[in-house]
Amino acid sequence: MLQADSFDDQLKAKWLQDKAEEMNLSLPSEAKEKLLQLAGRDLMQLASEFQKLALYAGESKSITVEAVEMLIARTLEENIFALVENVVYGRTEKALRIYYDLLKQNEEPVKILNLFARQFRIILHIKELSRRGYSRQKIAGHLKLHPYAVKMAEQQAKGFSEKELASILKELAEMDYQMKMGKMDKKLILELFITQLKKEPKKQGPAKSLAFCISKDFLHTNKNDSSESFFRMVTQKFIEQSRLSAFADEIFL
Numbered sequence: 001m002l003q004a005d006s007f008d009d010q011l012k013a014k015w016l017q018d019k020a021e022e023m024n025l026s027l028p029s030e031a032k033e034k035l036l037q038l039a040g041r042d043l044m045q046l047a048s049e050f051q052k053l054a055l056y057a058g059e060s061k062s063i064t065v066e067a068v069e070m071l072i073a074r075t076l077e078e079n080i081f082a083l084v085e086n087v088v089y090g091r092t093e094k095a096l097r098i099y100y101d102l103l104k105q106n107e108e109p110v111k112i113l114n115l116f117a118r119q120f121r122i123i124l125h126i127k128e129l130s131r132r133g134y135s136r137q138k139i140a141g142h143l144k145l146h147p148y149a150v151k152m153a154e155q156q157a158k159g160f161s162e163k164e165l166a167s168i169l170k171e172l173a174e175m176d177y178q179m180k181m182g183k184m185d186k187k188l189i190l191e192l193f194i195t196q197l198k199k200e201p202k203k204q205g206p207a208k209s210l211a212f213c214i215s216k217d218f219l220h221t222n223k224n225d226s227s228e229s230f231f232r233m234v235t236q237k238f239i240e241q242s243r244l245s246a247f248a249d250e251i252f253l
Contacts, residue, residue, distance in 0.1 A: 009147065012040050016050060023054055026062040033148040034065050038072040040146065076107060080115040084123075085152065087197050088159045095194050109186035110179050116190075117172040119153075124165040126150060127157040168197070 013036060020027035039049040049072050053063045056071060074082065079098055086095035102112055122143065129139045136154070140147045160168070175193065178184040 009036065009040065012036060012043065012046060015043070016046070019047075019050060020063070024061060025054060025057060028063075028065070031063050031065040031068050033151070034068045035063075035072065037146050037148040038068065038074060038078060076102070076111075077115060077118075080112065080119055081149070081152070083194070084116065084119045085156060087194055088156045092195055096191070099191065099194055103187065109190045110176065113172060113176055113179065113190055117169060117176070120165060120168050120172065123153050123157045123160065124162065124169070126153045127160075127162055127165065130154060130157070 013032060016027065016032055016035065019025075035046070035049065035053070039046050052071055053067055056067055057063050079102060083095050083098045083102075086092070086098065099112070103109070122145070125143060126139055129142065134142065136147055136150050139145075140150045143150070145153075157165075171193075175184070175189060179186050179189070
């Protein structure tokens with residue numbers, strides 16, 4: 001019987017490698033790390049997901065990182081991690097797809113925003129600790145994160161200065177306040193934040209950089225006016241300018 005709670009990360013990684021060799025499967029290190037990140041909380045889950053991937057590999061006898069990302073279910077936190085990663089690397093279309101999927105799953109924009117802030121705090125902490133000379137393993141222990149998550153966040157951190165990260169966190173805090181006070185359309189403001197995040201990071205904070213597109217006056221919620229039609233019109237224009245017109249009809253879910 002598998003004793004799930006007796007395995008640490010290194011033993012789980014060795015178990016995966018042994019199983020792959022036993023089944024004559026190719027398991028590259030990146031795919032193994034990704035699998036451990038997504039399904040490594042306990043060995044029973046890991047074994048189940050590995051079996052699924054082995055069946056999917058079929059005659060190719062190869063488990064790829066793409067297969068892991070496609071077949072392994074993500075938690076909300078992992079979806080936010082993927083969303084941030086896509087934003088950092090300029091893959092706005094994929095980032096918006098994840099965001100729309102989360103909205104369709106009835107995830108609250110405020111909750112998504114708070115997890116956004118958590119991920120950017122992690123990126124900032126990792127950047128600071130790396131600058132101080134901490135090893136990846138030490139950072140993982142200090143922040144209580146999987147080493148693979150630290151590795152990926154280290155790469156994300158390269159896209160921002162500490163000043164930019166602090167600015168993003170400040171803007172996210174302001175957005176959280178505005179959302180909770182009911183002064184902004186929750187879905188729209190977060191969507192525009194995602195769209196704009198990497199476009200002009202050095203000129204101004206993300207939320208403020210949206211001013212050229214939508215006047216703050218129009219972000220006030222008012223059920224008695226036709227603000228929704230205005231949101232749709234302006235956002236569609238904005239998205240078309242960003243070459244994302246395919247998503248224009250998905251804004252108001």
